[in-house]
Amino acid sequence: MISRRLTPADIAQVMALELELFNNDAWSERSMRAELGLAHSFYLGYFDQELLGYGGLSTIAGSFSSDIQTIGIALSERGKGLGKKLMLELLAHAKKQGSEQVMLEVRSDNPIAISLYESLGFLPVDVRKRYYQPDNVDALIMRLEIKQPIVLGVESTCDETGIGIVRGNRLLANALHSSMDEHAKYGGVVPEVAARAHLEALTPTLEKALSEAGITMKEVDAIAVANGPGLAGALMVGIGAAKGLALANNIPIYAVNHLVGHVGADVLERGYVELPTIALLVSGGHTSLLLVKDLLEDVELLGETIDDAAGEAFDKVARVLGLPYPGGPQIDKLATTGDPKAVRFPRGLSLPKDMEKNRYNFSFSGLKTAVARHVEKLEAAGEEYSKSDIAASFREAVVDVLLTKALNACEAYGVKRLLLGGGVTANSRLREVALERCNQAGIELRIPRFSLCTDNGAMIASLGAQLVMAQRPPSGLGFGAESTLEVTQVQTN
Amino acid sequence: MLLAIDTSAGTSAAVLDGEKVLGFSLFEDPFGHAENIGLAIIEALNQAKISAVDVTAVAVGRGPAPYTGLRVGMATGTTFAMSLGMPLYGVMVLDAIALSQSSKKFYVVADAKRKELFLAAYELGVRTFGPEVIQPVELERFSDYESVALACDARLVGLYAQRALFEGTDLSDVSALYLRSPDVAPSPGKKVSG
Numbered sequence: 118m119i120s121r122r123l124t125p126a127d128i129a130q131v132m133a134l135e136l137e138l139f140n141n142d143a144w145s146e147r148s149m150r151a152e153l154g155l156a157h158s159f160y161l162g163y164f165d166q167e168l169l170g171y172g173g174l175s176t177i178a179g180s181f182s183s184d185i186q187t188i189g190i191a192l193s194e195r196g197k198g199l200g201k202k203l204m205l206e207l208l209a210h211a212k213k214q215g216s217e218q219v220m221l222e223v224r225s226d227n228p229i230a231i232s233l234y235e236s237l238g239f240l241p242v243d244v245r246k247r248y249y250q251p252d253n254v255d256a257l258i259m260r261l262e263i264k265q266p267i268v269l270g271v272e273s274t275c276d277e278t279g280i281g282i283v284r285g286n287r288l289l290a291n292a293l294h295s296s297m298d299e300h301a302k303y304g305g306v307v308p309e310v311a312a313r314a315h316l317e318a319l320t321p322t323l324e325k326a327l328s329e330a331g332i333t334m335k336e337v338d339a340i341a342v343a344n345g346p347g348l349a350g351a352l353m354v355g356i357g358a359a360k361g362l363a364l365a366n367n368i369p370i371y372a373v374n375h376l377v378g379h380v381g382a383d384v385l386e387r388g389y390v391e392l393p394t395i396a397l398l399v400s401g402g403h404t405s406l407l408l409v410k411d412l413l414e415d416v417e418l419l420g421e422t423i424d425d426a427a428g429e430a431f432d433k434v435a436r437v438l439g440l441p442y443p444g445g446p447q448i449d450k451l452a453t454t455g456d457p458k459a460v461r462f463p464r465g466l467s468l469p470k471d472m473e474k475n476r477y478n479f480s481f482s483g484l485k486t487a488v489a490r491h492v493e494k495l496e497a498a499g500e501e502y503s504k505s506d507i508a509a510s511f512r513e514a515v516v517d518v519l520l521t522k523a524l525n526a527c528e529a530y531g532v533k534r535l536l537l538g539g540g541v542t543a544n545s546r547l548r549e550v551a552l553e554r555c556n557q558a559g560i561e562l563r564i565p566r567f568s569l570c571t572d573n574g575a576m577i578a579s580l581g582a583q584l585v586m587a588q589r590p591p592s593g594l595g596f597g598a599e600s601t602l603e604v605t606q607v608q609t610n
Numbered sequence: 611m612l613l614a615i616d617t618s619a620g621t622s623a624a625v626l627d628g629e630k631v632l633g634f635s636l637f638e639d640p641f642g643h644a645e646n647i648g649l650a651i652i653e654a655l656n657q658a659k660i661s662a663v664d665v666t667a668v669a670v671g672r673g674p675a676p677y678t679g680l681r682v683g684m685a686t687g688t689t690f691a692m693s694l695g696m697p698l699y700g701v702m703v704l705d706a707i708a709l710s711q712s713s714k715k716f717y718v719v720a721d722a723k724r725k726e727l728f729l730a731a732y733e734l735g736v737r738t739f740g741p742e743v744i745q746p747v748e749l750e751r752f753s754d755y756e757s758v759a760l761a762c763d764a765r766l767v768g769l770y771a772q773r774a775l776f777e778g779t780d781l782s783d784v785s786a787l788y789l790r791s792p793d794v795a796p797s798p799g800k801k802v803s804g
Contacts, residue, residue, distance in 0.1 A: 176799050309677065309792040316681050316786060319688050334693040350678045353644040357685030360648040370648075483744040594648030 120206065123160035123171060125153045130168040131160075138189045141390060142224075142249055152186065159210050160186075163199060167191075170199045174207040176214045179388030181287065183211035185221035200233055208237065210265050213586050215286035215388060219263065222248070225255040234259050266338040266585040269326070269362065270578025273355030274347025274375045274446075276300060276311045276404050278318035280326035281575025281584050282337070288385040290329035291568055293317035301442045305432055306401065312350035313412035319358050326574065339368055339591065341581020343375040344609050345602030347402070348378055352598035360594060369591030371581040372609040374602055375572075377416055379538035380409050382569040382576035393532050394563070395419075397523040399547075400539035400572070401428030401443070404479045406523060407604060408530055412580070413587055418604045419526055420477025423466075427515055428541050430481035434511050437489045437502050448508045449544050455509030457546075462487050462514040467521065484514055516547045520554055527560050536563040542570040584608055613651070613665045613690070614768030617683030618675030619720075619761035621646035625658035625665075626768040633657030634765050635684040643682035648678075651686070654764070658745070665696065669771035670701040671762055672786035674728040674741050675720065684786055699771050699781035703762035704730040704741050716756035728789065731755055743785045743789045 123131065128150045135143045144152075152158050152173060160173040173186035180238030185207060190200045211219050221239065223230050239259040248256035265285025272279035276297055282290040296314030300306050327333065342359035345352060356372075363370035379398045383390045396407040403423035409415070425433070428445060435444025440451070488511050495502045527535055535555055542564055543549060555562040567577060589608065596609045611632075614624045621643045625633040635653035637646040655661060670687035673680045689719055691698035704718040708730065711718075717731040722743050730740030739752075750758075774781055 307792055312678065312681060313786070313788070313792065316685055316688075319685060320692055323689065323692060350681070353678060353682050354685045356644040357647055358683035358689045360651075361686035361689035362693055364648060364651050364686075365693045367662055594652065595645050597642065597645035 118163050118165045118169065120161055120163045120196070120203075123153055123162045125150050127162060127168070128153065131162070131171055133476075134168055134171065134189055134191060135187075138192075141252060158186070159207070161203060161206055161487065163203065169194045172207050174211055174219075174260070176211060176216055178391070181215060181217045181285075181388055183214065183216040183219045185219060189305045200230075200321060201237070203330065203420055204233065204237055208261070212265070215384075215586065217263055217265055217287075219261045221259050222256040223259060224249055225257045229334065231257065231259075237261065237308060263534055266582055267336055268339045268578045268582040268585060269337045270576070270581055271340070271342040271355045271359045271362075271469065272375070272574040273315045273351050273358075274343050274345070275351060275572055276306045276314070277572040278315045278355075279574030279577070281360070281573055281578040282326050282330040282332065283385065283575060283578040285582055285586065286384050286388050286579070287492055288575055288579075290326040290328035290330070291573055292322045292329060293573055294322045297602045299442060304436055305400045305429070306348075308348045308350050311348060312354055315351055315354040321322070321353070326524050334362070334366055337362075337368060339371060339581060339585050341371045341373050341577050341584075343378060343577045344372040344596055345375060345599030347598075347600060348377055349535060349598050349600045352600070356596070356598055362514045363385050363594075370594070371584050371589075372592040372596045373577055373580045373584070374607050375406070375577070376403065376405060376603060377412065377605050377607050378576040378580045379570075380407065380416070380536060381412055381580040382538060382565045382573070382598065383536055383563055384579050384583065385569055385575055386565040391534060391561075391563075393530075394484055394534040394536045395523060395526045395530065395532050396536040396538060397519060399427045399519060399537070399541035401432065402426050403539060404481070404519070405604065406477045406526055408526065408532065412583055413589070413607055416604055420475070420522065422479040422481060423475070424480050424482035425485060427479070427481055427519065428539070430485045430515060431541070433485045434488050436507075437492055438508060445541060445544060448512055449546065451505050451578055452509035452512045454547065455503060455505030455507070457509040457513035458511045459503070459506035460491060460510040462491075464518040464521070467518055477526055479518065479522065481515065484511070512544070512546050516544070516550050520550055524554055524558055524560065527558065533559065534561045534563065536568050538565070540571040543567055580607070611660060611665050612667050612669055612768055612772060613654070614669045614764040614771060615647070615651065615683045615687045616671035616703065616762055616764040616767045617643040617647065617679045618671045618673060620763065621650050621679075621683070622764035623650040623654040624764040624768045625646075625654050625660060626772055629769055629772050631765055631768065632660075636763055641679070647682055648684050650764075651690075662690070662694065665694065667691070667697045667699065668702055669699040669767055669781070670784065671703040671706065671764070672766045672784060673703060674722065674743070674789045675703060675762070676723055677786065677788060680786060684784070685748060688784070698780040698784050699775070700784035701767045701770050701774075701781060702730075702741060702787060703767065704728065705737065706766040707760050707762050708737070709770050709773065710766065711758055713756045715754065717752050718756050718758045718760070720759070720762075722789075741787065741789065794795050
């Protein structure tokens with residue numbers, strides 16, 4: 118006997134069995150066909166040439182709840198455990214999707230089915246009087262609670278110490294300690310300063326996360342830690358901390374990819390992440406364009422910056438304009454009163470000749486230099502100039518090149534979804550233009566709330582939880598920091 | 611039962627009952643701290659035939675030592691102790707090395723990178739100088755001292771902690787002993803191009 122997912126093509130066999138088993142209560146062919154084709158439905162059939170049993174589960178994305186839609190076992194197969202086997206597969210699917218409960222309704226005059234559900238842990242929660250007509254039989258509503266794994270995530274790839282806690286697809290805590298202020302006097306992130314700050318921030322950030330989630334370490338089922346890409350010395354503090362937590366509590370540890378974590382953050386925003394998606398991750402450390410078909414299996418790097426990250430360009434241009442670190446918010450503020458068309462700054466790697474090798478790569482070093490030269494020239498000539506105009510024109514160039522390439526990728530790969538992540542998503546112009554262009558192109562734009570966009574521990578916990586829910590084996594204890602970890606490597610073993 | 615952790619040179623962990631070492635694991639690799647720390651602790655616990663919940667306190671080497679590796683052991687010790695709600699003790703690693711020395715007058719020296727040295731000097735069992743970062747030429751000042759250049763490890767950290775706790779010495783400072791400010795010069799100003 119084999120089992121496989123049913124599709125509308127199986128309608129004839131399903132209806133034959135449905136009518137044989139349920140006569141009065143049977144679904145119409147029309148609604149059954151629709152059910153089999155729904156994206157949020159999961160119908161499973163057992164075959165031995167003929168269909169011998171089937172069952173369906175419906176999970177509305179983001180509801181954290183699944184429903185058993187139907188279950189039918191051929192009379193010849195009754196009493197052989199097929200019903201239980203089918204139910205267990207449906208429940209496993211519900212759990213993997215992040216559901217925290219599974220509901221079902223059953224005829225109150227069907228003690229065999231009721232006892233099967235009870236044996237699986239379902240409890241009666243309600244009765245719907247005379248639900249089954251014309252037989253005039255009550256429906257018993259039953260509920261199974263699913264315990265999703267509690268995962269604690271550690272993030273220390275750059276200057277943010279993040280400890281996040283999730284339960285399955287649900288956010289419980291997202292504690293953050295940033296050493297940004299300490300880097301201000303240097304005009305950029307200093308690796309040794311960041312690493313020192315991580316060690317000092319561990320205890321308070323961990324305490325804050327646990328108290329925010331209202332749990333103790335004893336309740337945590339697994340640890341996740343970002344082991345790259347990032348600053349080696351900073352990563353090593355997080356890895357050491359994560360291993361200490363895993364060892365002390367005798368729980369598994371998952372080493373996960375920081376960049377893929379940014380994509381996984383959207384799971385916490387709405388209970389699931391819709392795929393495929395193009396993801397544009399823009400921060401002080403990264404500018405990466407990804408094609409994500411499966412969060413755990415299929416992440417492809419389409420392009421990235423070949424020199425400065427976009428956030429770094431903001432910091433450097435801010436310095437040129439005499440603005441403090443970090444430059445992003447400063448430039449954003451100044452630019453609101455400036456003319457974005459005042460100066461036409463270059464769009465890196467956007468010429469026809471760049472399209473072959475650097476179609477989805479970025480370069481901001483030339484742009485930064487162009488701004489600096491422009492300002493130096495004006496100053497040398499003793500000319501008055503508007504800093505707001507320069508800020509606005511620079512910001513426009515960055516935003517334009519980021520979104521042009523991201524939307525080109527959406528079009529080229531036929532993906533109708535764009536997810537933004539990273540600290541630069543705080544930029545008001547980036548959000549504005551992204552929304553404008555996505556609306557025009559009929560592309561769904563996803564921007565998680567800022568605390569989930571910037572580096573944070575919750576997104577690492579979330580990606581770890583996805584691995585746990587997919588029953589992936591944990592990483593061994595021997596992994597280390599991978600500064601240049603490839604985005605295709607979601608988990609390090 | 612004390613779990614001692616040290617990543618000031620190699621990566622090591624030890625389990626001590628009083629001054630008796632029940633388990634000890636050392637990876638001499640001067641890098642690889644992040645990779646080896648978990649394996650060292652597991653091995654030390656296994657040798658001692660105990661599990662994590664049997665540990666009652668944690669001691670970590672707090673340097674001075676090359677920072678990047680040092681922090682790994684400190685981070686692991688910090689979260690290990692915190693999540694089981696047990697005390698964490700910090701041990702100055704040159705003191706830990708000095709404990710096993712019998713000479714009357716000696717210094718303990720370790721590589722501080724960048725052609726400098728970490729040094730502490732001892733007379734009749736008492737630290738009289740350091741820990742400080744010195745230039746190699748400054749060693750002349752200590753020409754009448756015996757030179758001790760040994761790597762610290764978790765066994766030494768554990769033994770020092772047990773002795774110190776017995777004698778009532780305060781080991782509550784668990785911050786890293788860097789002895790140098792972060793390796794940077796502040797921003798030079800606005801020159802960006804060129």
